[in-house]
Amino acid sequence: MRPMRFMRELPKVELHAHLNGSVSFQTIEKLIRRKPQLNIEHSMTAIGKGQRRTLDECFQVFKVIHQLVDSEEDIFMVATDVIKEFAADGVKYLELRSTPREETTTGLTKRRYIETVIKAIQQCKRERVDIDVRFLVAIDRRNGSQVAMETVQLAEEFLLSSDGLVIGIDLSGDPTVGHGRDLLSALQKAKDSGLKLSLHLSEVPSQHDETDLLLNIPPDRIGHGTFLHPEMGGSQGLVDKVVQNNIPLELCLTSNVKGQTVQCYAEHHFKYWYQMGHPVVICTDDKGVFATDLSQEYKMAATTFGLSHEAVWKLSQQAIDYIFAPDSVKEQLKQKWRDLQPQEFK
Template sequence: MENEADQFYRQLPKVELHAHLNGSVSFQTMEKLISRKPHLNIEHSMTAIRSGQRRTLDECFQVFKVIHQLVDTEEDILMVAKDVIREFAADGVKYLELRSTPREEKNTGLTRRRYVETVIKAIHQCKNEGVDIDVRFLVAVDRRNGTEVAMETVKLAEDFMLSSDGLVVGLDLSGDPTVPSQLEESDLLLNLPPDRIGHGTFLHPEVGGSQSLVDKVVKNNIPLELCLTSNVKGQTVSCYSQHHFQYWYQLGHPSVICTDDKGVFCTDLSQEYQLAASTFGLSREAIWKLSQQAIDCTFAPESLKQQLKQRWMELQPQVFQ
């Protein structure tokens, strides 16, 4: 890791609610994928954005195209998903909601349905192997892929929400946000309203949003998934001290610290918590509370939320010792 988070943040039990499967692939897993497909001539510098580097949003999406070339079979997806789950668990994450757009790869015979089934299989295998983490899955609709694919993906999500024994818990809208009009799309979606908002970088009047969007978020008490390093490296926020985490946190609005793409942005959730603490002067007690409150923002059933809260209570003494 670039700057190891200290022990408190590593031991802190954490909830991760905004993690894209392919963007979470670590350096070590990337090595395995690259060695399997030498003919692609892919180097690490094409799949990760290191410390101090920044890329435009468009360049960030180019990185994903490269990763997608490396992950195009059921075997790849199974390995990647299991590695990602194990790494989150090793970083002290106790509950994880992974998200990914089901992809179809004609040349390998991969279908969207098999894609989702393989991620679910990885979740089951990790559980059976005793990996200490509860994992759920969000099926993602990529806004760049058009209405037909979107409808097919929604149908898939619906099917799996009924048949996956509670592992598929929701639907995510992702992909390049500059494709539609951000103001129009934000307004349209907030009128639904959604159960959570990813990033929220376009909500404020000063970043192309409007006060009425902010008011809708507050009125409906919609939790925000905030990804500091991703926003700064992807240039949707100018610098850490200007991150909108501060705005929502001071409002007392439910906000969850997340990684977005821990592999691409070379981070992990412990580092993101430590970054928030050092940037905004948060005490360890405040960080603990942030982590604990994230449980209420999950799409987990009430019974699991209660189990997680119990787990946090049990772990608190050793984290603060």
């Protein structure tokens, strides 16, 4: 079977997808038509093939997208489109993440923001879209400790009232702003209440102290972890903590290369962790902004690091163990993978 066809047909798990960063070209088109007064062009919302941006420039792209997505109607359309696009790419289980925002001009509140994402998930379920979707409420580190605590309180409410759809907390935002120590109490509160934690860690160099501090919680998964290991300027001590706690890493190849935190695909830290046999999950991060999808990310990993189709299948199947949903959901997914498994891998 041709490699790309295999990747498309491969059942997949996506565990690191920011809602606003996942908005496709087609959806952006609809949003731009709705808001012509903003004078926004496509080139301002995505980073095309062969293009690179600094991390700071990547965050500027999000600011533009936020201008386009500022009402309940926008969020509902964006979320349903994103879910259906992941499903069309063979993703069977998806954890979306987003920071709840308020917009005075449209009357959007943080609570309504989360409710609208939940509505979109439920709508796709009603339409029998072949994908199981959960939601992680994101803390934007730029907003400080008080807002972080408010976000956790909201997430705790939805953990109890969303019928298992809200399952965790994401810590993200510009990694060069603020310090993790200010968010420790909010993150600890979240963990104590039963929310799962996925934390962006070591996205940029020289964050040893913060990373060390946050690894002590410890998180349930790590986003990126680019500079954890010694070859990337991290330390053996940090690696040991990750390994001892068996914390899976969510790795986003194209995002890191286009965002210039990794020089090229061949130097991506996927290789370091994969060869060690440590749990890793291939993810997209922001499929819209970085003009990719999960099938392409798997193909990139396979061609760059010489993975056979069978190794790719195994990588995809093992990702089920690292989802935040209950064991009953894991078992259903494993059955789905068994049903779809090519004969030659059995």
